[in-house]
Amino acid sequence: MRSSPLQKFIVAVLGWTVALLMFFPVAWMVLTSFKTEIDAVHSPPLLVFHPTLANFTHVIYLGNYLGALTNSVAISLGSTVLGLLIAMPAAYAMAFFPNRWTKDLLLWMLSTKMMPAVGVLMPIYLLCQRSGLLDTLSGLILVMMLSNLPIIVWMLYTFFKEVPGDIIEASRMDGAGVLAQLRVVLLPLAGPGIASTALLSIILSWNEAFWSINLTSVNAAPLTAFIATFSAPEGLFWAKLSAASTLAVAPILIFGWMTQRQLVRGLTFGAVK
Amino acid sequence: MCTLELRNLRKVYSNVEVIKGVDLTIKDREFVVFVGPSGCGKSTLLRMIAGLEEISGGDFMIDGVRVNDVPPDKRGLAMVFQSYALYPHMTVAENMAFALRLAGVPKPERDERVMVAAKTLQLDALLERKPANLSGGQRQRVAIGRAIVRQPKAFLFDEPLSNLDAALRVQTRIEIAKLHNDLKSTMIYVTHDQVEAMTLADRIVVFNAGKIEQVGTPLELYHNPANLFVAGFIGSPKMNLIAAEVRSSDGRTSVLTLEGGSLFSVPKALVPGQKLTIGLRPEHIAVVAEGGMAGRVEVVEHLGNETIAYASIGAAQPLTVKLPSDSDVRIGEMLHFASRGQTASLFDEAGSAIMSPSA
Ligand SMILES: Nc1ncnc2c1ncn2[C@@H]1O[C@H](COP(=O)(O)OP(=O)(O)O)[C@@H](O)[C@H]1O
Numbered sequence: 100m101r102s103s104p105l106q107k108f109i110v111a112v113l114g115w116t117v118a119l120l121m122f123f124p125v126a127w128m129v130l131t132s133f134k135t136e137i138d139a140v141h142s143p144p145l146l147v148f149h150p151t152l153a154n155f156t157h158v159i160y161l162g163n164y165l166g167a168l169t170n171s172v173a174i175s176l177g178s179t180v181l182g183l184l185i186a187m188p189a190a191y192a193m194a195f196f197p198n199r200w201t202k203d204l205l206l207w208m209l210s211t212k213m214m215p216a217v218g219v220l221m222p223i224y225l226l227c228q229r230s231g232l233l234d235t236l237s238g239l240i241l242v243m244m245l246s247n248l249p250i251i252v253w254m255l256y257t258f259f260k261e262v263p264g265d266i267i268e269a270s271r272m273d274g275a276g277v278l279a280q281l282r283v284v285l286l287p288l289a290g291p292g293i294a295s296t297a298l299l300s301i302i303l304s305w306n307e308a309f310w311s312i313n314l315t316s317v318n319a320a321p322l323t324a325f326i327a328t329f330s331a332p333e334g335l336f337w338a339k340l341s342a343a344s345t346l347a348v349a350p351i352l353i354f355g356w357m358t359q360r361q362l363v364r365g366l367t368f369g370a371v372k
Numbered sequence: 373m374c375t376l377e378l379r380n381l382r383k384v385y386s387n388v389e390v391i392k393g394v395d396l397t398i399k400d401r402e403f404v405v406f407v408g409p410s411g412c413g414k415s416t417l418l419r420m421i422a423g424l425e426e427i428s429g430g431d432f433m434i435d436g437v438r439v440n441d442v443p444p445d446k447r448g449l450a451m452v453f454q455s456y457a458l459y460p461h462m463t464v465a466e467n468m469a470f471a472l473r474l475a476g477v478p479k480p481e482r483d484e485r486v487m488v489a490a491k492t493l494q495l496d497a498l499l500e501r502k503p504a505n506l507s508g509g510q511r512q513r514v515a516i517g518r519a520i521v522r523q524p525k526a527f528l529f530d531e532p533l534s535n536l537d538a539a540l541r542v543q544t545r546i547e548i549a550k551l552h553n554d555l556k557s558t559m560i561y562v563t564h565d566q567v568e569a570m571t572l573a574d575r576i577v578v579f580n581a582g583k584i585e586q587v588g589t590p591l592e593l594y595h596n597p598a599n600l601f602v603a604g605f606i607g608s609p610k611m612n613l614i615a616a617e618v619r620s621s622d623g624r625t626s627v628l629t630l631e632g633g634s635l636f637s638v639p640k641a642l643v644p645g646q647k648l649t650i651g652l653r654p655e656h657i658a659v660v661a662e663g664g665m666a667g668r669v670e671v672v673e674h675l676g677n678e679t680i681a682y683a684s685i686g687a688a689q690p691l692t693v694k695l696p697s698d699s700d701v702r703i704g705e706m707l708h709f710a711s712r713g714q715t716a717s718l719f720d721e722a723g724s725a726i727m728s729p730s731a
C-alpha cells in the first residue's frame with residue numbers, strides 16, 4: 100500500500116505528538132532537578148531559572164547512590180540471565196514440540212501479568228521473609244525474574260517460532276541433543292531475538308518499583324527504592340526527587356539509546372526486518 | 373545391510389488416525405517410493421520411520437531390532453527435507469560436516485568425507501558458500517550431500533524435487549537414480565508425483581487416506597492395478613474408467629454395455645446384470661473404421677511425440693485416447709475407438725480388480 104503525502108504528514112504529526120507527550124514528563128523531571136526547591140514549586144512553572152547542581156550533590160552524598168546503582172545492575176542482569184536460562188528451554192519445547200496445551204499454557208502465563216502485583220504482595224512477602232530473602236539481592240533477583248518470566252517466554256517463543264522446524268529436525272537427525280540444538284542452531288538463528296528479549300528484561304527489571312520498594316530496605320535497595328527515599332511526607336522535596344530520578348533513569352536511558360535498533364526489532368516481535 | 377520392517381504402524385493425532393495400520397518390508401538396497409495424493413500420510417509415515425514423529429501403534433524394526441523408542445540420530449538414517457533445511461549460518465562444508473562434528477569425528481577425516489561427497493555432487497567449488505548464496509538445485513545437492521557424508525544405513529527423501537523447476541527436476545531425478553546405483557543403499561522416497569515414482573522405484577507403495585492401496589514394481593502397478601484407486605493414480609494420462617453393466621455372457625466371453633451405450637466384449641465369464649467399472653489405458657485405445665465406441669472429439673492436444681484426444685462417448689468423463697503424433701484428428705470429428713488387444717481391466721462394485729489385461 101502506498102501512502103499519499105497528506106497521509107504521511109498526518110502520521111508524522113501524530114507520531115511527533117505522541118513522542119513529545121511521552122517525553123514531556125522526562126524533560127520536566129530533568130529540568131526540575133536543576134532548580135532550587137523554591138523554584139521547583141513556583142507557580143506558574145518557571146522555564147527560565149538559575150540552574151544549580153545542589154540537588155545532585157545532596158542526593159549523591161546523603162543517599163547511597165552508588166550502592167543503589169550497583170544493586171540495580173546486579174538485579175537487572177541477574178534476573179535476566181536467570182530468566183533466559185529458564186525461559187529458553189521452555190520456549191524451545193513450546194515452539195518445536197507443541198501439544199494441545201501449549202497455547203493455553205502460554206495464555207495462562209501471560210494472564211498472571213494481568214493480575215495486580217499487590218494481590219500477591221502478602222504471600223510473596225511472607226515467603227521471602229520465611230526463607231530469609233527479604234532485603235537480599237538473591238531475593239529480589241528471584242522475584243524480578245519470576246515477574247518477567249512470562250514476557251521472556253512469550254518473546255522467545257515468538258522468535259523460536261520463526262526458526263523453521265525442519266532445521267531443528269535436521270539437526271536432530273544429525274545427532275544434536277537439546278543442548279547442541281540450542282547452542283549450535285537456535286542461538287545463532289534466533290540470536291537477535293534473544294538479545295532483544297534480554298534487553299527488554301533488563302529494562303523492565305531496572306524500572307520495576309513495586310517489589311523493589313516492598314521487599315528491600317537498605318542492603319538490596321535498587322535505584323527505584325532509592326528514588327522513593329526522597330519523597331518526604333512534609334517539606335519541599337520535588338527538586339531532590341527529580342535529581343534522584345534523573346540519576347536513576349540516566350543509565351538505562353543511555354543503555355536504551357545505544358541498543359535502540361535491537362529493542363525496536365524485539366518489541367515489534369520480528370514484524371519489522 | 374539395512375532391512376526396514378513396518379508392522380501394523382499407526383499414527384493418531386489427537387483422536388484422528390492418519391496412519392491406519394501399515395505393514396511393509398523394505399529390503400536391503402531397495403529403492404522404495406511412497407506415492408499418494410497430498411494429505412494421505414506419506415510424510416507422517418516417513419517421519420515416523422525417521423524418528424521425528426512418535427509411533428502411536430505397531431512396531432518398526434531396523435535389521436530385526438525394534439526401534440520405536442530409539443531417537444532419530446541413533447537409528448542411523450539420514451533424511452533429505454523438502455525445504456532442504458540447511459543451516460543458514462553455516463557454509464556448505466560446515467553443513468555437510470555437522471553430523472560428523474557432533475559425532476566427534478576428527479577434522480582430517482571429516483574434511484576427507486565432505487570432499488568425497490562434494491566431488492560426487494559437483495559441490496567442491498561451493499564448499500565455502502552459505503546456503504543463501506546457492507541456487508535451488510545447489511541447495512538440494514547440499515542437502516543430499518549432508519545425508520551422504522553420514523554414510524547412513526538408509527536414506528529418507530521427502531518430496532525432494534518439489535521445490536525445483538521442471539527441467540531441474542528431471543535432471544536431479546536422474547542424479548538420484550544414479551546415486552542409488554553408486555551407493556547401493558536402502559532408500560525411501562516420498563512423492564505425490566507418479567512419474568517420479570515410476571521412474572525411480574524398485575517398488576512403489578501407493579497410499580490413500582493413511583492406508584496402503586498396493587505394493588509392487590512400477591510395471592506391476594501399471595499392468596495389474598489392484599483397485600480403482602491405483603488404476604486412476606498410476607499412469608499418465610489417467611486410465612479411462614467407465615461404468616459398465618454385463619449384458620450377456622457365453623461362459624468364455626461377456627459383452628458389456630458401457631455408460632453412453634457402446635458395447636464392449638471382454639474374455640471373461642461374468643453374470644449378466646452385474647455392474648462394474650472397465651479400465652482402459654489411453655495408450656491401449658486405437659481409432660478403428662467402424663464398431664467399438666463411437667465418440668465426438670472435443671479436445672486435441674499435440675504434444676509433439678504424441679497426440680492426446682478427448683472424445684465424448686456419452687459417459688460422465690470424456691474418453692482419453694493417446695494417438696501417434698502424426699495423427700490428424702480434428703475437433704468435432706466423429707470417430708470409432710476400440711481397445712488394442714486384450715487390454716482392459718475390470719473392477720467390481722467395491723472397486724477391486726477382477727480382471728487385468730493379459731499383457
Ligand atoms: N502435527 C499434526 N497434527 C495433526 N494432524 C496432522 C499433523 N501433521 C499432519 N497431520 C495430518 O495428517 C495427514 C497426513 O499428513 P502428511 O503426512 O503431511 O500427508 P502427505 O505427506 O501425504 O501430504 C493430513 O491430513 C494432515 O492434516
Ligand SMILES: [Mg+2]
Pocket residue numbers: 414415416531
Ligand atoms: Mg508431505
